[in-house]
Amino acid sequence: MSDLDLLVRDLAPRTLGVLVRRGADFAAAEDAVQEALVEAVRRWPGNPPDDPQAWLVTVAWRKLLDAGRSETARRAREERAADEPAPGPAEHDDDTLLLLFLCCHPALSPTSAVALTLRAVGGLTTRQIAAAYLVPEATMAQRISRAKRTVAAAGIGAPGDLAHVLTVLYLVFNEGYTGEVDLAAEAIRLTRMLAAATDEPEVGGLLALMLLHHARRAARWTADGALVPLAEQDRSLWDTGSVAEGVEVLQAALDRDRLGPYQAQAAIAALHCDARSAEETDWPQVLEWYDELLALTDSPVVALNRSVAVGEVDGPLAGLAALRTVSADVPRHTAVEAWLTERAGDLDRAQALYVAAAARAGSTAERDHLTRQAARLHAAGAGGSSG
Structure with missing residues (x-):
């Protein structure tokens, strides 16, 4: 984007917000702002205003008035315009x-x-x-x-x-x-x-969660578009700058001592990002945070993910026991059951569950990943024996 494009993108919502705050109809205000932006793009390169925000507000407001020139609308809106103070740096x-x-x-x-x-x-x-x-x-x-x-x-x-x-x-x-x-x-x-x-901590929690997830984006997919599970990702591809920022934002949010779901989710993400390998993940702490998150949300999706953490901390049979408390209708339930069942050594059943999970997958990438897991077990001889 050019500098002008970036400026216009930044000022457009501010200008629309001013018009809406003044009482303008939302749709009409947006039309007026778009017309003002067209005029800005045409005129600013050769004659930029000293205060671009004030210029856009003034032009958009005039266009809004011009668009509603019935006698009643004209009088009402012009009275509002006459009473409105000039836009300043506070807007x-x-x-x-x-x-x-x-x-x-x-x-x-x-x-x-x-x-x-x-x-x-x-x-x-x-x-x-x-x-x-x-x-x-x-x-x-x-x-x-x-x-x-x-x-x-x-x-x-x-x-x-x-x-x-x-x-x-x-x-x-x-x-x-x-x-x-x-x-x-x-x-x-x-x-x-x-x-x-x-300074609402949950806003910081959400920002931290986004940064920590976004940091792993480059490692989530292979060159041909296949999904890479967290445990198999090349962690050298993770954005360490985003990880560090996410952890810093999270810590500032947690320091306010008003825990919310986004902060708890971010804490889990931070523990994954902190581990140099999947084997070094601090699963007991992850499980503690899932306990906190479940207490905050009582979400079946959280309970599903918690069963994975239980499987890592207390073994796959304990994970399967935790999973049995979660409705089978929850998305990815069968995929989690397949993974825990494989870890428990019942490879025949795990293969069948991977096939069933693939049929219920919510995306093509997830379906292909689960199909590969079933094929892996089949190739290893899971069709003939378990254990």
């Missing part, structure tokens, strides 16, 4: 955060909140968002338009709470890299912005 991150919370409005579904956040706060085009989520551009445009109408109808008085915002940001992060957009990096950027504006 910066606070307005972007207002916009972020508004895009994560509780009236929106998570899918719609993600799309609207990427469009309005992230500055991505509808085409980019559609490509990232593998849907037609027209479908994504309709989704975003419906989200704008929902927010406009619900009003600015009830923006999403912090927990909802964090959920939306984590959903964005989990999409990873698709199409031409690195959604994981975008989620980290937005979470950094949120973390800079609040």
Whole structure:
């Protein structure tokens, strides 16, 4: 991106936040901001303003007024404009955060909140968002338009709470890299912005969790796109700078002594990143953190993952006993059972479970990985004997 592109991307959500805070309709305000941005890209290279933020707010507000020139709308909006103080340096991150919370409005579904956040706060085009989520551009445009109408109808008085915002940001992060957009990096950027504006430890916990997971990205896939499990990853490929930052952010969050689920998840990720090899992982501490996390969430997914830690600490039979307390409907249940069963020495049953898990896999990469595990046991002679 050019310096101008980066500046425009940074200022667009701030400008939209100012207009929304002034009471403008969300959809109309975004249209006005887009028109102001087009004018900025055309005029700024030869004649840059002294205060780009103020320039964009002024031009966008005028375009918003021009777009609604019925007599009633004109009088109401011009009265608001006359009373509004000139934009100054204070109208910066606070307005972007207002916009972020508004895009994560509780009236929106998570899918719609993600799309609207990427469009309005992230500055991505509808085409980019559609490509990232593998849907037609027209479908994504309709989704975003419906989200704008929902927010406009619900009003600015009830923006999403912090927990909802964090959920939306984590959903964005989990999409990873698709199409031409690195959604994981975008989620980290937005979470950094949120973390800079609040000392809420769970925001720091989420940022740390993202950084620690993102640090391992280069080792997660082979050159031909095959999934590499954590225990088999080349740890020399991990981004040590991101690991160090993640640990530092996590420690600052934990020091506030208000533990939440994202902090606990980040602590588990940090223990994995701290181990020089899979064999050196501090599994007793990992299990302790899973106990904390399960107490905080009572999540069946957490209970599933905890059974793996139990298997590492107390042996595969204990892990299988823990797994029996988890509903078989939980995603990846059969895959975990296959792994623990193999560790327990029942290779015939493990092979059959890997085949069953592959049939239920949530992605092609996971399915192929589980199929390879079944084939590995078969090639080792698991079809004829167990033990």
